[in-house]
Amino acid sequence: MAKTALQFQHNGRDVAIFVDGGTNLLVALRELIGDMTPKFGCGQGGCGTCSVLIDGELHLSCLTLAETVAGRSVETLDGIKEGPNLHPLQRAFADNFAAQCGYCTPGMLMAAKALLNRNPQPSRAEVVEAISGNICRCTGYEPIINAVLAAASGGRARA
Amino acid sequence: MLELRKDLFADERDDNLKEIGKGTQRQDMLGHVTGTSPYFDDHKLQGMLHLKVVRSAQSHARLRRIDTSEAERSQGVRRVIRASDVPRNLNTLLSLINFGKDDEPSLAVDKVRYKGEPIVAIVADSPREAYEAIAKVKIDYEVLPAVFDVEDALKSGAPVVNEVYPKNTFTYHETYDRQQLRFGDADRALATADHVLEQRYQMSPIEHAPTETNGSIAAPDTNGRYIVYTSTQALFFSVDTCAKILDVPSNTFHFIGGTVGGGFGGKVDTLTEPLCILGAMLTGRPVRYVFGREEEMQYGPPRGAERIYIKDGVMRDGRVVARKVRAYFDSGAYTRLSSYAAVKCAAHLPGPYTIPNVHGDVYCVFTNRTPATAMRGFGVTAMDFAIECQMDKLAHLVGMDPMEFRILNAYRDGDMKAHRREAKNTALIECVQVAAEKAKWPLREDFKRMSSRKDGGGARAAVTPTPRETHAPPPAPTQQRTTYDRAPAATREPPPPPPSSPPPSSPPVRPAAPSHGATRFSSVFGTRRR
């Protein structure tokens, strides 16, 4: 089967892989690069567990044709730590007990990061809007909203 | 906002503990926020194959012919698995604990009983190639009449959904078509109650919708074993179910799981592991079988629907004196766990209240829909909905505050419960009082002073004399009958009498040992436990 060569930046590192026609970015990240932080939740664009940032913007990796990220920058949860330290959002999620099963957490964090990147001091309504594409079945959303607000007011949330 | 009411029941507790009672961070939180918690699908294995199943397009049909020849030749296909490839192609989950008969194949044999039932499994190099092969499987169906309503399923002449249970009801104690609860004389108490209220409640099915769908990865391991990564909620249920279906010793398997992306009851059924392991056995390669979202929503088991009829007798002073319940659990086409839910539901009657006369009939009914399974609050959620709506209506009927009405009828320490065990360690009254306080809902002083620990037992500890079943028609009503606040709608007609045969007088025989040789968790079939 003919494969297409694909190069892009993955969490700041250049990567090169070969993909089959039609491969989505989620499969490319998980199966070809080995970054398991984006999760499969539906493959339909409905749950947000596979969310990543492409050139800084929130995208659903399951609906992204892998080869369309050629030459672009892809950021996943695996890349948001600041050196050995947790990103303020990760700390805030932990402090607010904003994860139970943890499966939606990577996508939630990426959606929250996309928000804080362009709006460091969001209102509650803006936080609600920012995570609205991400399904959580455990928490009832309240702790997640609180965590994002806490990370923002901590003032350390930067790109 | 959460407040700990340490002032209540303080005399029953030692609060001088070091780790217990502290809001310690979760052990798994760091893994969750860094995306490193290992779910079953996070295991990358060399040369992984992908398994997809061909699902029935019909709700009820005979399988006249299954032609997989073209699919077998399809590009990338490593193996087509048919029903005859499954070593023991008939199982029921609770056979491991001797409850119920084997009634469900891994792959349909001669008949399909619900839309979406697996018929053939395809193992291919890629999901795409598996989908292409699925399209090439030709199935010739002879469509049969289907039944979707639990009460229709019990009518004579209804289509037989599952031949293992030809009356479309699960069999309890080898003989009964339902689980009964009998405590006191509900009919007599209803005849003398000031008001009688009979209502119908319905809960539709509910999907667990975990963000991680059901799935597993199975791979040949060293020394003839198989390693299985799984989303199961019940590891040894899955191990032993697979051992039974695949007819191998359970230590053939090394199951790894324990970190699961939500379950809520939807990952108890060992849905994917048997075919996934079989795929690995037949190809010698790692195989991944993961539900898509639509599969999870439509063909993964839901919390089954329940239909509940409640008939209550209440006195003008607010005492509920009788509760008669008839409930139907819609199990779908196979048993899974609804059989047990009915028992749990019967034991739950009449809710957390001391009612001297309780009569319950709970049916587990088969229909031509996706088999139902456990879900958070299993056997109780819908019954609580029915009971608590009913309690609200009764309070309204007798003109009592709904909070005080519940406190009045609440069970207390020392009371006899309808399943004939003494109530202990109760706290319903205190919950009502605290909730009222939180919601600024005024309660009268005497209701504020009532306690779960006071005024229970005594006359309330007695088992009301329970008549033997006569199966005579109930006495004609002599008192006021209320069909609450509105004319009954067309769908709210009084239910027909239950289509039951009189229960036998001889005690149920112990079941014979099951024919399969698989491990069972328990061969104990009942010991008295107080």
Add this chain to the structure above:
Amino acid sequence: MPVTVKTFTSTHDAAAALSSDRSARYLGGGTLVMRALNEGDISISTIVRASDHAMTRIDASGSRITLGAGVTFARILAERELGFLHGPARSIGGPAVRNMGTVGGNLFAPVPYGDFTVAMLALDAVVSVQGGLGGREIPIDEFLQSRDRQTGVLVLAISFAKPGSAEAFRYRKIARIKPKGGAVITLAAHLPVNGSRIVGARVALGSMAPTPIRARAAERALEGRALDTSTIKAAAAAAVEGTSPSDNALASAWYRREIVGVHVRRLLSGQE
């Protein structure tokens, strides 16, 4: 058969590839085509892309606005000139979907999707398409009526006259889930006013038929009148006329018929 991806620099070539291959689909934002592939739709074996910048151009400088088919909802939200379309754009998906989904793709989104197209219909938009034989401009209602037959054409852009005032264009999506939910019904109205009279009323409804449709009876009730209580009442009463809603997972046809008038009234009167 593996999936083949064909990327063209010219829309003409992309359109030719699309029209010559029944198994080809044009990849816009991915929300329809990639989903179909993920779910095992083997009828698609060729993905066609076009890298022509015209596909993503927004021209909002004059009185007529043109949106390239590849314009995403996020780009509309970033465009101050398009403030009147921020409501419809924001009603699509969550932020990730808005970064991906395009106005061209939305034309093909089946119920319960396709809300932006309802807004386009109320604006009397024109769809520019490139077929195998050449380019055409199709009025949007005509396009929608023949949508099932349009899969072989490449939508290039959509254009419409800018509403005279912010007041003149109204949009509302009735969803059960907030802030991101599928539509029970979607409503858009364009009510240009000449003096105090409405001239050229357009009311469009989503989920009231297999594709978005015009509520022509409501439009007639509004045409030539002032937007006062009695006009609004008449338009609301007429809203259901000519609709053919279906049952789906979100609501029944009965419910849609019952509430469409209520929501038309609320939309027109500015009531929450």
Add this chain to the structure above:
Amino acid sequence: MTRHRGRGIASVNYPIGMNLGGDPSQALVHSNPSGKFTVALSSIDLGQGMKSVTRQICAETLGVPVEDVYVDTADSDTGPHCMGSFASRGTHRVGNAVMAAAREARGVMMEAAAEELEVNAADLDTDGRGNIHVKGAPHRSISTKDVAIAAQFKQGKTISGRGIFLVPLSDVDPETGEMSPATCYAHACLVAEVEVDDETGEVDMVRMDSAYELGRALNPRLVEQQLVGGAWMGVSHALYETPEPYYPEPVHGPRDFVEYLMPGPGDICPHDIAVLERPAPDGPFGAKGPGEMCANPVLPAVANAIFNAVGVRIDDLPITPEKVLRAIKAQGGARPQPRR
């Protein structure tokens, strides 16, 4: 006026664990030579916090800091048998098994410490910070690390323990239903306030106030997670969810998260919770299990609140706007009940 507010209540109890085949769980606890403990289970953590709550139970029982314990779940080669994570059995059944295993391990640890300190084991206590000392004489102490080293390399003892907790099957009488379905019960009462639109039948949650009795809140933050998330699920069950929207007719089943309705982050309401603790005599530190019952009172409380708001009884779940609207129309309009 088209929107009406109403309040409704419900109170419930819930059986902890199941009565099916006997209800056992096992646990193994062992120490490494540094005095750090591993709990081996085959029980599943599906988000409810199994790993975390058993970790605290183990630490409390051993008398060591929680950081010195790590819980490993769900490996069929190393984890002993457990029925599984369902029926609110985790905290109670598995917690008890872990307690039993930790008690046995603690016994060996104290014996080993006694040998090192040359005292009677009965005279020793743990300080919960990693030390074992003579009661009343805190200076005569030894660290659990030194005890573990001594046990392993000097005394030849294994600081380990096995635990099982079994609730035997209770026979069910076919005639009367007499049985022991559970050994303890959790309790709850919840007040829901809703707003109902009488022209569309839409129901919005305004707030919830609740009291939950759970035996013991072993970890109040985990309890809060269950109660907040569980009440959200209760709202979802009450007003939104079903894979068969036209049940029993099997049509128009949802296929994705747009069609399968669950409240979004914009649909949630304030929820004020009180937790009561009446210890279960057979619970680990009195604990019952909050995981399942937390959703149950919400469904009827919402239904009862809708009646209070507009005077219609919806007895079919989920309570969709359509059902509310049909009932309001059948009744000839909203009939708000006295505010309460």
